Amino acid sequence: MTDRPTETSERTGPDGSPHTTVEQTEGIVRTRSIRVAYEEFVPPPGGNPDSRPPIVLIMGFGAQLILWPTELCEQLAAAGYRVIRYDNRDIGLSTKFEGMQVGGSFIARLLRSQLGLASEVPYTLHDMAADARNFLDALRIERAHLVGASMGGMITQLVAATYPERVASASIVFSSTNERFLPPPTPAAIRALLRPPPRNATTEDLIEHSARNFHMLGGPAFPREHDELRELARTQIERSYYPQGMVRQLAAVLGSGSLRPYAARIQAPTTVIHGTNDPLLKPACGRAVARAIPGSRLVMIDGMGHDLPTSVVPTLADEILATIRTA
Numbered sequence: 001m002t003d004r005p006t007e008t009s010e011r012t013g014p015d016g017s018p019h020t021t022v023e024q025t026e027g028i029v030r031t032r033s034i035r036v037a038y039e040e041f042v043p044p045p046g047g048n049p050d051s052r053p054p055i056v057l058i059m060g061f062g063a064q065l066i067l068w069p070t071e072l073c074e075q076l077a078a079a080g081y082r083v084i085r086y087d088n089r090d091i092g093l094s095t096k097f098e099g100m101q102v103g104g105s106f107i108a109r110l111l112r113s114q115l116g117l118a119s120e121v122p123y124t125l126h127d128m129a130a131d132a133r134n135f136l137d138a139l140r141i142e143r144a145h146l147v148g149a150s151m152g153g154m155i156t157q158l159v160a161a162t163y164p165e166r167v168a169s170a171s172i173v174f175s176s177t178n179e180r181f182l183p184p185p186t187p188a189a190i191r192a193l194l195r196p197p198p199r200n201a202t203t204e205d206l207i208e209h210s211a212r213n214f215h216m217l218g219g220p221a222f223p224r225e226h227d228e229l230r231e232l233a234r235t236q237i238e239r240s241y242y243p244q245g246m247v248r249q250l251a252a253v254l255g256s257g258s259l260r261p262y263a264a265r266i267q268a269p270t271t272v273i274h275g276t277n278d279p280l281l282k283p284a285c286g287r288a289v290a291r292a293i294p295g296s297r298l299v300m301i302d303g304m305g306h307d308l309p310t311s312v313v314p315t316l317a318d319e320i321l322a323t324i325r326t327a
Contacts, residue, residue: 038085119251
């Protein structure tokens with residue numbers, strides 16, 4: 001395992017007091033099967049960071065760990081937690097499954113997914129849930145509060161159901177159970193998800209393509225300037241650009257079948273957070289997650305899309321911390 005300090009910043013504390021210093025480190029750890037890149041946010045003073053309750057953030061399809069807003073990580077850390085965000089397999093700086101081909105018909109896989117049925121794919125969300133469990137092992141974390149967004153929310157459901165002793169609470173953000181007959185994404189969201197960049201695209205072309213897709217997925221209540229979206233896209237592309245991994249991750253989402261039987265087994269305190277204007281995973285998908293998980297709490301954020309702009313961070317942090325406190 002390797003890690004090093006990268007940044008120190010000051011944030012407002014949980015009681016509103018100023019000057020809570022948050023330290024950020026980054027590292028790569030080898031688990032049982034893959035190498036996982038991660039970043040960690042811890043508030044001093046002193047003591048063993050491992051003794052602070054850990055919050056582990058799991059990102060979604062095609063999304064590197066940096067799509068978790070740094071402001072969210074710092075706010076959660078300022079409340080006294082060890083906050084860890086990591087790259088899933090096949091994305092960012094974690095292990096790439098080079099040469100592993102996705103066979104079969106995409107349309108057939110998509111239709112089977114709409115019916116809640118599994119398909120044969122290189123790896124599934126269950127494998128990615130095992131990655132999360134192995135990541136906790138590698139960092140010697142016995143139990144964590146999980147926060148998962150989109151595909152990361154699906155992985156969170158599987159971890160909480162399959163390894164319940166490892167999950168203290170779960171916060172599931174704009175996700176789905178992938179059960180049958182849930183509404184599909186809007187046509188514009190499907191285009192944003194599947195439309196490739198221009199042939200022989202330059203770096204600037206890729207950045208513009210990605211920024212347009214980010215804009216398509218956003219919600220009206222939390223708009224972002226195009227320059228901000230371009231900078232977000234640039235940061236991702238310059239850190240790692242690996243479209244082959246996105247193909248396999250999408251196959252994992254579509255090929256894993258319905259998660260509803262697993263969601264029904266979750267015992268940890270759970271909050272489901274969803275936007276009323278999500279074009280990719282419609283509000284009905286979030287309601288399906290909340291229906292499936294016994295005793296879960298549903299929070300619908302008016303005007304939020306499939307996006308985590310800085311302006312939604314205070315609300316998101318409050319809901320995550322409220323969930324943790326019930327545990």
